[in-house]
Amino acid sequence: MIEILFQALLVTPFLWILFLGLLFFTKLPVPERYLSEGVKYFSFFMALVGLALWAATFAEAPRFLLLDYEDWITVGEYRFKTRFIVDLLGATYAFLTCALIGIIFKFSRNYLHREEGYFRFVFLLSILLFGLIIVSFARSLDLLFAGWELVGTTSVLLISYFYTQNQPVRHALKAIVTYRICDMGLLAASAWAHHFLHSTDFYLIPALVREQHHGAQLGVRFIGIFIVWASLAKAGQLPMSSWLPTAMEGPTPSSAIFYGALSVHLGPFLLLRFYDFLSQFPGLLVLIGAIGFASAAYASLVGRTRSDAKTMLAYATITQVGIIYLEIALGFTSFALFHMVAHASFRTYQFLRSSSLIQDFFENPTVEQDVRIDRPSPFGKYLTAEAKERLFIHALHGFHLDYFTGLLIRAVSAPANLYIRWEKYSMEVDRKFLKRILGRGRL
Amino acid sequence: MTLPGAFVDVLPLGVTFGSAIFSNFYSRENRRQSYAIGLLGGLFVYFTYIFFTRDFNTSLAVHSFFDIRYNKISVFVAALFCGSLFLGLYPSRRTVTLSESFLFYIAGGLGIILSNNLPTFFLFWLFQRCLPAVTIVRDAVTNSTYGGATYLKQHLMALTCFVLLLYFASLRGLLVTPMTEMPVTFFTWPVLLLAFIIIYQSHGLFPFHSWVHDMVGSFAWYETASVFLSRAGVLLFVQFLLPTLKTDPSSFKILILSLSILSSVYWSFRGLSEETPVRATTYFYVAQSSLLLTGLQADAVAVKGSYLHMMVISISGAGLFSILDYIKHSFGLERASRHLGLAQYYPKLSTLFCLFGFCMIGVPLGASFVVEDLVITGILDYQPLLGLGHIFATCLNGILFFLIYSRLFLGKNPFKDVVVNKDMPLGQMLPYLIGLVLLILIGILPYLFLEKLTW
Missing domain, CATH: 1.20.5 (Single alpha-helices involved in coiled-coils or other helix-helix interfaces)
Incomplete structure (x- = not known):
C-alpha cells in the first residue's frame, strides 16, 4: 500500500511536467481557465496521496520502508542505485510540500489571473514539486542531489519571473552563485562518501562509520562538513544569508513557497536526514549550533532595521531556521521537525497576506485608536544610546x-x-x- | 598497397574533398549551402548506421603512410561531428551564408577523425589548421588587421612539436605504426612532453589556449565549431597516449589532469569577465570541453562519462551557437546594454537555449547530470583532491551559463522597437527539439546509451 502511494506521488508530477512541456512546444492554445482547472485536480490529487502516505507511515512509525529499484547507471563495478526510504520524516515533508503547493496553486489562480507568465509559473512549480518529492524520499546522496538541483534551478528561474526588469535578474544571479557554491558541498559530500565509504546510502552510512571505525578518518569528517556547508545556501544561514532577502523579487506565491516554506527548510531537512551520521561527531553539532545561533542573532537584528514587509519576513524566516539549526544541534530532532512544519505553514500564510498588508492594517481597529506597534528589544536596556546607534547602523548595512x-x-x-x-x-x-x-x- | 573489400569506406572523405574543390569552381552560394548541409546530414546517417551495425575491422591502408581506419571511437566522433554541425546549420540555413572554405574544414575534420597513424593525422591536422592561418595572413596583408597573431604563433609551436614527434617515431622505425599499437618503450619523457603540447594546444587547453581568442573574433561559428568538433586533441590522446597511460609516470598523469581542470576554471573566469555574448558562450563551451580530458585520464567509469560528455557538449554546443547565430542575423546582438532582454522576442528559442545550457551544466533530467556523476566519481577514486577541483570547475561553469543566459535573454528591453515574436517556426527548430529530446532521454534513461559506448 505504502509503496503504491509512494509511486503515485513520484510518477504523477513527472508525467504532469512532460504533459506541460509538450503543450509548450506544440503551441497548443490552452486557455487559462482549463489550465487552472487541470492544476486544481492535479494538486488536489497530490495532496490527497500525500496525506494518505503520511497517515500510513505515521501508523507504521518508527518502522519504515526501504525500496530498491533497478540501477539507474551501471558502469563496470559502479552503480547509481535508485533507492528510496519512505519514513515519517520524508512523508511529513512530502505531505507538507503537496499541501502547501496546492494552497499556492489555489492562491495563484486569482493572484496571477491573466498574468502572461501563469503557464511558466505552473510549470516551474510543478518541477519544484517533483524535485522536493525526490529530496523527501531519496536514500542516497546522489539521488538527493538530483532533487536538490531541481529545487535550486526552479528557485532561480522564479526569482527572475519578472524577467523584463533588470533587478530581479541580478538577484536571480546572486541566488544561483550562492546555490552553486553550496551545491559544491553536496556534490563533494556525495563523491567523498563514494570514495571513503563506498556508499552514499543514508541508511548505511552511520552503521559503516560506527562499525568500521571510519569515524577516525579525516575524510569521513569532511563528509559531515560538506553536508553542513551544502545546507547553508538554501536555508539562508550565515555566511550565505544575504541572498535570501533579495530573492523576494518573484511573485508573492513563489516567495511564500520557496523562502517562507519549502526551499528554505531543505537545509534543516538535510541535517535531519543525516542526523545519525552527524551525531557521531560532536564537533559538527557544535558547528551547526553556532551557525544557527549566529544566523538567528544576525537576522533578528538586521530584520528590525527593515521597513518593507517581505524583507522583514525574509529575515524572520532566517531567524527561525537558525533556531531550528540550534534545536537539531541540541538533539531535539522531533521538535525541530515539528517546528519546521509549523513555521513553514505559518510563514506561508504571512507571505500570502503580505500583498494585502496595507488593507489589513487599515481594517484593523487599533489604527483608529492611534496605537503604535512598538517592539522594544529585550537587550536594549543594557546598551548605551551610542552603542545602540552604532548597532543600528551596522544592522542597517547587514553587518x-x-x-x-x-x-x-x-x-x-x-x-x-x-x-x-x-x-x-x-x-x-x-x-x-x-x-x-x-x-x-x-x- | 592494400585495398580492402569495403572500399566504400573511403567515399565520405573522398566525396567531401571532391565537393569542396568542385564547389570553389562552381560557386553558386545557395546551391553550395544546401549541398553542404545535405552532405552533413547524409554523412551523419552513414556514420550512425555503421556505428550500430559494423564490426569495426575495416581498414583502408591506401599506402602504409596514408592509413585510414574505421574503429568505434572514430566513427562515434565522426557521427557527432557531422550530426552536430547539421543540427546547428539546418535551422539557420536561410539566415547564414556558408564560406567557400567550409567544406574544406569538414574534409579536414573527417580526415583527422579517421586517420590511424601519426603521418596521416599530421597531414589532416596541418591541412585543417592551415585554413584559418591562410585567412589570417590574407587579412594581415590586405586589410592590415593582425588579429590572428597568437593563433599563428601557437600553431607554429605545435607544428614544430609534431615534426619532432614524427622524427622521434621515424628514428625508432614507428612512423607508420598505427597509433594504438605504439610500444610502451616509445613513450619516453621527451615524447610525452611533445604529445602533451600537441594535445593541449589542439584542444585549446591551458597553457596553450590563447589561439582560441583569435578564432572566436574572426571566424564564423561553424568554422570554429568544425575545428573543435574534430576533437583532434581528444583523439590523439585516446588513440596515441591512453593505451600506455597506465605505465606512464603518475606525476605526468597528475600534471595533465590538473592542467585540464585549471583550464576549465580559467575559461570560466574568462567568460565571467566577458561582455560579448558570442565570446562568453564560446568560453563556456571551451570550459566544458576542457573537462573532457579529465575524465579520460581517470578510470574506466570516468572514461565512459567523458565519451557521453563529448556527445552532450557537441549537441548542446551546436544548438547554443546556432541559436545565437540566428538571433545575431535576424535581430543583432551589438547593443550597448548589459541585458538584452531577448526572451520577449524569442520566447521559444530562449527556452531552447536555456535547456541546451542546462543539459551541459549538470541539471538533473539532462544528460550531463549522468556525465558529472560518472566523471567525478571516477576522478575521486583516482585523486580525491583533483575531484574537488573538478567540482569547483563544474560549479563555475554553471554560474557562467546563467550569466550568459541572463544577459542575452533576460532583463529590461533596451530596444525602442515594438516587441514582436520573432521565433522560428516549429518545423525549422525541429533539429533542436530532436537533439534536446535525445539529451533528456540520455539523462532519464542513461543505461540505453552507456551500453553502446563500449570499446
Missing part, C-alpha cells in the same frame, strides 16, 4: 556581509584576473610582431 563577500570573491579571482591581463598584453605583443613581419610595404 557588511555583501562587502566582505565581495572582498573574498575579489581575492579568489585576483590570480585569474592578473593572468588575463598578462595574456592580453602577450597577445598584443604577438600582434605587433606580426605587423612588423607582414605590415603594408613589407611583402
